[in-house]
Amino acid sequence: MSPRRPRELAVVEHPPGPCRLFVYGTLKPGERAFGQFCEAQVTAWLEVIAPGRLYHLPLGYPALTPEAGWVQGVLLTFSTPAILTQLDEFEDYYPDRPQDSQYQRLYRWVYSPDRTPLVQAWVYVMAKERVDQLGGQWLPGGIWSGAG
Numbered sequence: 001m002s003p004r005r006p007r008e009l010a011v012v013e014h015p016p017g018p019c020r021l022f023v024y025g026t027l028k029p030g031e032r033a034f035g036q037f038c039e040a041q042v043t044a045w046l047e048v049i050a051p052g053r054l055y056h057l058p059l060g061y062p063a064l065t066p067e068a069g070w071v072q073g074v075l076l077t078f079s080t081p082a083i084l085t086q087l088d089e090f091e092d093y094y095p096d097r098p099q100d101s102q103y104q105r106l107y108r109w110v111y112s113p114d115r116t117p118l119v120q121a122w123v124y125v126m127a128k129e130r131v132d133q134l135g136g137q138w139l140p141g142g143i144w145s146g147a148g
Contacts, residue, residue, distance in 0.1 A: 018043070019081040020121035022110050024073035024144060025062040025096070031146050036118060037083075037128050044077040044121055048110045050123055055136030063103070063126035064145040067082055072143040075110050075121055084122065091124045102126065 027032040029045060053067035064071050084105070088095065092102035103124040110121050 005065070014055070019078040019083065020110075020119055021078070021084075021087070022048065022073050022074045022108070022121045022123040024050070024054060024071050024075055024123075025063055026146060027076070027090075030075045033090065034043050036086060038076055038078075041078050041083050042076050043079055046075045046118075048073060048075045048118060049112065049113055050108060050110045050121075052123075052125065053128075054139045054142050055126075055131045055146060056139055057131070057134050059134065060146070062139070063131050063134075064123065065128045065131055066125055067128060070111075070115075070142050071108075072113075072141075075118070093124060102130070 010012070021027075023038075028034060029039075049070045049072055050064070051066075051069070052064040052071045053069040054071045055063050055065065057063055064143065079097055088105060091105070093105050095100050098104060102125050105122050106122050106125050107120050108125075109117050109124075110119060111117055
């Protein structure tokens, strides 16, 4: 029996408090973009999972889709949401032009590895149709690494 998932909240702006971001690709600690974008500003990180399906894109990075499954990643915590502006640009997400965006930034629940709900966090999600257009390959284990 799978655990009951808490209700998702529709969030347009960042809620009060620390900024939490679920990362599953190049922004994870040890991957190529972490040092450039996150390392100097992150206050904590924790290995977690999030609902979705993970694909490797021929462009050299992954995409999470809102399909059934689980994706392994890292919950990054920042003291301020100011970092989201820079990360939105890196992820080709344009809040004022979602139709022109490669990803959407959604506020979703993340879970401990035993699937206990922890907190809600931002996550960059790509539409399955876009993944298919880009030739994405499903990663059934739900984990991606640029190291191969």
